[in-house]
Amino acid sequence: MNKNKTPRTRWTPPRITLVVLVLALALSWSGYRLSDKFGGSVSTQGNEIGGSYRLVALGEGNVTEGDFKGSWVMVWFFDTHCPKTLCGPVLKSMSDAKKALTSEGISLAPLAITLDPLHDESDDLKKYALPLGDHVVPLTGSPSMIERVAKEFHAPNELVKGEDGTSYHVPAPRIVIMDPKGRYAGTIDSTVGTEVLVTRIHQLAHRG
Structure with a gap:
């Protein structure tokens, strides 16, 4: 060797x-x-629009997309500096759509998410949104989470000045609709009104 x-x-x-x-x-x-x-x-969870999130409801702590499973969900973005003549009708139509569908045995969660979390705390959202749409669920969160969720739901991130000189975020031109399994179902123009919102849910439910 x-x-x-x-x-x-x-x-x-x-x-x-x-x-x-x-x-x-x-x-x-x-x-x-x-x-x-x-x-x-x-997480997108495979959705082309929408995904998972952790946001803050009015005095109820954190909520996630899982809290709304089993319900149709409408997601819309705005902020409390938006003129009430512009954003008020959207909140009202979403709230009224919930009442109409509930009477038919269809569960709907209308979510209104602020685009301005630094200024729109829970109390601000409550005072602005609930008198206009008492069945809407206003949500806020950390600035980073709001930014990410807005991107997931394709909401705009643009400031404009109102007639009184106050700046506000351009409200989302469309409402995103998620089905009871948390999957993206479609969108609809935010200004269509209650009757059309209800009809849209009927169409999507029938299609599913």
Whole structure:
């Protein structure tokens, strides 16, 4: 036996090392792009619009999309500086749609999410939204979560000035509708009124 023989050492072929490195970089880049697009704490759950979230309801603590499973859900974005002549009718029609559908045995959760969480705390939302639509669920959250949720639901993020000089976020031009399983079902113009909202839910429920 050759006692001077150098012991074998394990080594990784350069080609395998390169493949592993490329895969690691690709996964890191994909993870970064997903996080950048959707936010680390928001999941699309396979939806083209909408996803999971954790927001704050009026005096009731955190709510998630899971709290509304089993109900049709309407999601609309606004803020409390929006002129009531502009946003009030939307809140009222969503609230009235809930009452109409409830009388038919159809569960509906109309959610109104603020685009201005730094100023719209729970009390502000309550004072603004509930007199206009007492069956609407106003929601707020951390600025980062609101930003991510707004992106998921394709809500605009644009400030405009009202006639009194006060700035407010452009309210979402469309209401997003999620089905009772939490899946994206469709959208509808936010200004259509109660009757059309109810009809839209009937159409989607029949289609499902």
